[in-house]
Amino acid sequence: MFAFAKPALATPADRLIAAARWRWYETAFWLGTLLVLFAFPGYLQLASQIAIVGLFALSLDLLMGYAGIISLGHAAFFGFGAYVAGIIAKYGWGEPLSGMVIAGLSAGLLGLIVSPIITRLHGIALLMVTMGLCVLLFEAANRAVWLTGGDDGLQGVEIWPIFGTFTFDLLGRTAYLYALIVLFLMFLVARRIVHSPFGLSLQAMRDNPRRAPAIGTDMGERVRIVYTISAAMAGVAGALIAQTTQFVALEVLSFQRSAEIMIILILGGTGRLFGGLIGAAVFMIARDQLATSYPQYWYLGIGALLVAVVMFARGGVMGGFDRLVRWWRARAGAGR
Amino acid sequence: MRVTMLSNRLKRWTLRFGAAAVALAGTAGLAMAQEPIKIGLLLPYSGPFADLAVQMDGGVQVYMKQFGDTIGGRKVEILKRDTTGIAPDTAKRLAQELIVRDKVDLLAGVVFTPNALAIAPLTVEAKKPFVIMNAATSIVTTKSPYIVRVSFTLPQVVSPLGTWAAKNGFKKVYSLVSDYGPGHDSEIFFKKSFTAAGGEIVGEVRVPPKNPEFTPYIQRIKDAKPDAVFVFLPAGEQTVSFYKGVTERGLVKDGIKILASGDLTEDGQIEATGDIALGTITSGHYSYAHKSPENEAFVKAFEAAFPKGPRPNFFAVGAYDGMGAIYGAIKAQNGQTDPDKMVEFMKNYKVMSPRGPLEIDPETRDAVNTIYIRKVEKHGGKLLNIEFDSVAKVKDPGK
Incomplete structure (x- = not known):
């Protein structure tokens, strides 16, 4: 945080190491998430969904925030993961951890298969194609009634207790801890990627797609890798939602899911890792509170919130927060 | 002498405490009687299906206007939650919160089958009656012994x-x-x-x-x-x-x-x-033009409540009859809300509804309708x- 006060860093490696240092506010954030268990025992169900949506947003952040690949169909991987996890559990293997891993790998594989198309596209064409992919999967799931249950949703998903001991309870304690731990591990992975030379080359690609190949970055390869990782992560998020609700509906593949996750990420702030998590928390808590008080009109409140964030806090909640800190520092500096 | 003093003092103490205990018990009893009956109502209040929520919420309101908002001295409190449409994860979470946090006595509403199916297992675990006011796919009622459907199936x-x-x-x-x-x-x-x-x-x-x-x-x-x-x-x-x-x-x-x-x-x-x-x-199973005194009264009440609003349709009637079953079940227990007794009552529910005769099949807990x-x-x-x-x-x- 006080990096600017230090002497200029000599090599890129030094800079990467400095950026990757664990900050106090990160520790505070993750300790805070544990506090939820005791402070809001009635809200654990919501908290676990926030963690899951946060993970989904994190996967999109890798893609959109760091690599600059816009996707309006990221629910394809989320939904794919959800169905894989659900179907495995339905047909007799309800062990959650292995189910989640299989779902993540399958979604990653799907991402890998699609990624060659993604490398060729930019801008609006990319939006259309990613969206189209999601619509295709949606229709496929709708048709394959024998496998997915179609419009009625996938029933009979039975998840065994985690490690054979922790059952998914009515309060949602197990669900929350499970989702939170997976989110934390995935966050570590994302953090490692972002602060690696690979991550740096992604950002170079995002910031200047013409110059990046000129200095020797193989863009195609990098897009394929990050797309696959992001897809796998979204698949894990999908698996979590399937396992914690023990039900999968077509809605996991809907366009609305894709759009909403984009809104959440933008609300929180792109390219910041925490953006998606904060965005998910703000969006879902606001929605929960507003929808409880005004079941008919809560969209109005959400709309106002979005407009306010976009107008007054560019770069999302995190961006606004950053500027607030900078302003505070400048003032403190001037006062001295 | 000392002994009598002690016993006197004891007597006084017991009297005082006894009185306090009785008073306490009294207020507790009173609080019990006045504690509201909480019904969690899950409907798509926002989004593309909000029209259906207007109808069903209207049906609930009209019923409560006609038959009062107290049962056996207890006030009926409706906790409305927005499912936003076909969103089983949201519906399930809302149901879970209604049960755990708001401690509702029963759940009701639900337009879409996937939402009902996602909620069904919770009602088994928490022993909460779940009155389906629409969700019309056959399998719904088989998913929990606490589900009673008052609507219809396709x-x-x-x-x-x-x-x-x-x-x-x-x-x-x-x-x-x-x-x-x-x-x-x-x-x-x-x-x-x-x-x-x-x-x-x-x-x-x-x-x-x-x-x-x-x-x-x-x-x-x-x-x-x-x-x-x-x-x-x-x-x-x-x-x-x-x-x-x-x-x-x-x-x-x-x-x-x-x-x-x-x-x-x-x-x-x-x-x-x-x-x-x-x-x-x-x-x-329902037409706005159905000729019966029950329907006339229902339509009149609905139109009085929504002078500009839509005509009541089968969604509104589903919600109205759902409230009828709930009221009946609680009245039969003099304001108590034992879940198994409620389901037992609703299983055998029979009523002259605005739609015509409606009864619940005790074996399947599903609505038996006259089809016109x-x-x-x-x-x-x-x-x-x-x-x-x-x-x-x-x-x-x-x-």
């Missing part, structure tokens, strides 16, 4: 129509349904009863559930020259665009009749379709579903 509605059509001179029918669960159900069950009674299905088509373009399908139907077309489309805007296609292609002019489930000419929407709907024959065959006619400038034939006590054939 197979229940379309099967009598198939039989009726075959017996009334329709030989060849083309079927057009929306390509999702309820559409598949109606296709299968119409076909079953129609062919069993000697009819023949000459063609089947499933149209996309979202924004379909009807004209080419209708042209295809026209070319096949059937006696009639059987239609299932979800109640709402699609029905209007279907009739638009019918007008464009002159289907009715060619003498091809339209047979449908009540959704196509649903009372809230029918005026928007216009006169082209005249003569359409549908089957359904209706024809769209114009009376006093209003398009109405006029009932002209009926089949009493139809159970859900989908189980």
Whole structure:
């Protein structure tokens, strides 16, 4: 945080190491998430969904925030993961951890298969194609009634207790801890990627797609890798939602899911890792509170919130927060 | 001397404490009596299906206006939660929160089957009665012994129509349904009863559930020259665009009749379709034009509550009857809310509903309805579903 006060860093490696240092506010954030268990025992169900949506947003952040690949169909991987996890559990293997891993790998594989198309596209064409992919999967799931249950949703998903001991309870304690731990591990992975030379080359690609190949970055390869990782992560998020609700509906593949996750990420702030998590928390808590008080009109409140964030806090909640800190520092500096 | 003093003091103490204890018990008892009965109502209050929530919420309100908001001295409190549409994860979370945080006595509402299915396992674990006021797929009631459905099922509605059509001179029918669960159900069950009674299905088509373009399908139907077309489309805007296609292609002019489930000419929407709907024959469990004192009172109360609002339709009636079952179940226990006793009562519930006689089948906990065959006619400038034939006590054939 006080990096600017230090002497200029000599090599890129030094800079990467400095950026990757664990900050106090990160520790505070993750300790805070544990506090939820005791402070809001009635809200654990919501908290676990926030963690899951946060993970989904994190996967999109890798893609959109760091690599600059816009996707309006990221629910394809989320939904794919959800169905894989659900179907495995339905047909007799309800062990959650292995189910989640299989779902993540399958979604990653799907991402890998699609990624060659993604490398060729930019801008609006990319939006259309990613969206189209999601619509295709949606229709496929709708048709394959024998496998997915179609419009009625996938029933009979039975998840065994985690490690054979922790059952998914009515309060949602197990669900929350499970989702939170997976989110934390995935966050570590994302953090490692972002602060690696690979991550740096992604950002170079995002910031200047013409110059990046000129200095020797193989863009195609990098897009394929990050797309696959992001897809796998979204698949894990999908698996979590399937396992914690023990039900999968077509809605996991809907366009609305894709759009909403984009809104959440933008609300929180792109390219910041925490953006998606904060965005998910703000969006879902606001929605929960507003929808409880005004079941008919809560969209109005959400709309106002979005407009306010976009107008007054560019770069999302995190961006606004950053500027607030900078302003505070400048003032403190001037006062001295 | 000392002993008596001690005993006196003791007496005084016990008196004081005793009085306090009695007073405490008294207030506790009073608090028990006054504690509200909490009903969690899950409906799609926002989003594309908000119209349905208006109808169902309206049904609940009208019932409470007519029959009061207290049962056995306890106030009835409705906790409204927005499911936003087909969103089982949201619905499940809301139900879970209603049970754990708000400590509701029972759950009610639910328009969509996936939402109901996601909630079902919770009701087993938490032992909460769950009154389904719509969600019309057969399997719903089999998913929890605490589910009671007061609405209807699609197979229940379309099967009598198939039989009726075959017996009334329709030989060849083309079927057009929306390509999702309820559409598949109606296709299968119409076909079953129609062919069993000697009819023949000459063609089947499933149209996309979202924004379909009807004209080419209708042209295809026209070319096949059937006696009639059987239609299932979800109640709402699609029905209007279907009739638009019918007008464009002159289907009715060619003498091809339209047979449908009540959704196509649903009372809230029918005026928007216009006169082209005249003569359409549908089957359904409720018509706004149903002639009975119960329905007159219901319609009057609904229209008084919503002078500008929509006409009440079968969604509103489902919610209204759901409240009836809930009130009955709690009244039968003098204001107590023992879940098993409530379900036991509702299982055997019988009532003269605005829709006609309604009873719950104690074995399946599902609604047994009288299904009416209706024809769209114009009376006093209003398009109405006029009932002209009926089949009493139809159970859900989908189980």
